[in-house]
Amino acid sequence: VTTRAEDMAGFLNGSKVLSPNFTKRYKLGRLLGEGRFGFVMTATRLTDGRKVAVKFIDVDKIPRNTWLPDRGSATGGYVPPEIAILQQLDHPNIIQYIDHVVEPTKYALLIMELHGSDWQHASSSSTMSVEDDDEETCTSFDLFECIDAHHHLPEPVARKIFAQIVLAVQHLQVQGIVHRDIKDENIVVDSNYNIKMIDFGSAANIPKTQAQYFTRFCGTIPYASPEIVRKESYRGPEVEVWALGVLLYTMIFGNNPFRNGKERAEGIVVMPRGFHLDSDRDYSGGKAVLTDPQMMHPFNPVFCTSGCRNLIRGMLEFDPKSRSTIDEVLSHPWLKREVEIYQKAYVSAQSAA
Numbered sequence: 001v002t003t004r005a006e007d008m009a010g011f012l013n014g015s016k017v018l019s020p021n022f023t024k025r026y027k028l029g030r031l032l033g034e035g036r037f038g039f040v041m042t043a044t045r046l047t048d049g050r051k052v053a054v055k056f057i058d059v060d061k062i063p064r065n066t067w068l069p070d071r072g073s074a075t076g077g078y079v080p081p082e083i084a085i086l087q088q089l090d091h092p093n094i095i096q097y098i099d100h101v102v103e104p105t106k107y108a109l110l111i112m113e114l115h116g117s118d119w120q121h122a123s124s125s126s127t128m129s130v131e132d133d134d135e136e137t138c139t140s141f142d143l144f145e146c147i148d149a150h151h152h153l154p155e156p157v158a159r160k161i162f163a164q165i166v167l168a169v170q171h172l173q174v175q176g177i178v179h180r181d182i183k184d185e186n187i188v189v190d191s192n193y194n195i196k197m198i199d200f201g202s203a204a205n206i207p208k209t210q211a212q213y214f215t216r217f218c219g220t221i222p223y224a225s226p227e228i229v230r231k232e233s234y235r236g237p238e239v240e241v242w243a244l245g246v247l248l249y250t251m252i253f254g255n256n257p258f259r260n261g262k263e264r265a266e267g268i269v270v271m272p273r274g275f276h277l278d279s280d281r282d283y284s285g286g287k288a289v290l291t292d293p294q295m296m297h298p299f300n301p302v303f304c305t306s307g308c309r310n311l312i313r314g315m316l317e318f319d320p321k322s323r324s325t326i327d328e329v330l331s332h333p334w335l336k337r338e339v340e341i342y343q344k345a346y347v348s349a350q351s352a353a
């Protein structure tokens with residue numbers, strides 16, 4: 001079965017649709033993934049052989065009045081907001097901008113760091129069971145596919161991934177930016193469970209006054225907060241934390257906490273029954289759980305500590321005013337130590353550079 005994007009990829013490789021400005025510097029590889037606004041392919045940078053990811057952004061879908069000044073060019077010009085926002089970000093858990101080419105027709109090409117493409121090697125050494133008959137999932141691995149392959153994630157793995165996501169979101173908020181489409185598909189994961197946030201197609205600056213609050217929803221409905229579902233205006237950070245709550249719930253329990261619009265509007269969270277663990281030590285040090293097929297069987301009860309449940313509840317708080325803030329999430333007892341490990345590593349990497 002070939003999708004529209006695969007047809008397009010094959011077509012692009014041999015055609016003159018792309019300008020020499022791109023084709024003289026990059027050679028396209030294969031399709032990595034596709035979403036609502038475009039598709040993403042691997043490519044090789046011809047100067048040094050570096051493997052990169054190229055997102056094809058359909059410019060007809062991005063109203064011109066939203067384009068922002070190009071920070072990467074001395075000659076000026078405007079680029080889709082997704083490119084402009086990524087240009088100003090630099091964080092270990094946010095995909096790194098490399099380059100872009102605005103083609104005269106149809107596409108803006110966003111060239112970025114390729115992340116999570118090492119699963120092909122990892123799956124042969126059986127750290128994890130990625131379906132053998134599905135090579136597509138091996139080349140790029142987003143968190144959606146990761147949860148899908150495991151049914152649900154053991155708590156220590158979920159914590160490792162979640163700490164990095166929250167650090168990325170905190171970094172954005174310090175920069176005055178909200179992502180607005182936080183979900184499993186927009187997180188890419190490598191074989192060591194290092195993650196990077198991608199897809200800044202809905203990102204925006206946090207409004208400074210109530211008059212500027214957002215009124216338009218541009219995320220993904222299963223991750224939308226009750227105030228969004230009720231069509232109220234919103235500031236951004238509170239909605240972001242809600243989406244993080246949905247995300248952690250989904251990682252731990254393997255499904256979305258809300259089954260329909262009514263449940264989302266009411267925001268009542270039901271935690272599945274399962275073993276309540278009092279201590280993380282019950283996880284035999286937090287290692288090797290992934291290799292135990294018995295433990296990860298979809299019909300087995302879910303293991304979840306009371307600390308984890310408490311954190312999820314704080315993020316999925318109905319009233320945005322009493323919802324946990326990003327700093328409260330970071331300093332929650334369930335997450336704090338993991339966060340500190342990453343913060344230390346990032347500081348020492350920075351001083352080494």
Ligand code: ADP
Binds near residue numbers: 034036142
């Ligand atoms: P859309 O805005 O259409 O949703 P995304 O930017 O989310 O597009 O990209 C679509 C998919 O492509 C992602 O879900 C992911 O699987 C894959 N992908 C995107 N960027 C990268 C990247 N830099 N490295 C690896 N995979 C990526």
Ligand code: MG
Binds near residue numbers: 199
């Ligand atoms: Mg996406």
Ligand code: MG
Binds near residue numbers: 036181200201202
């Ligand atoms: Mg998008």
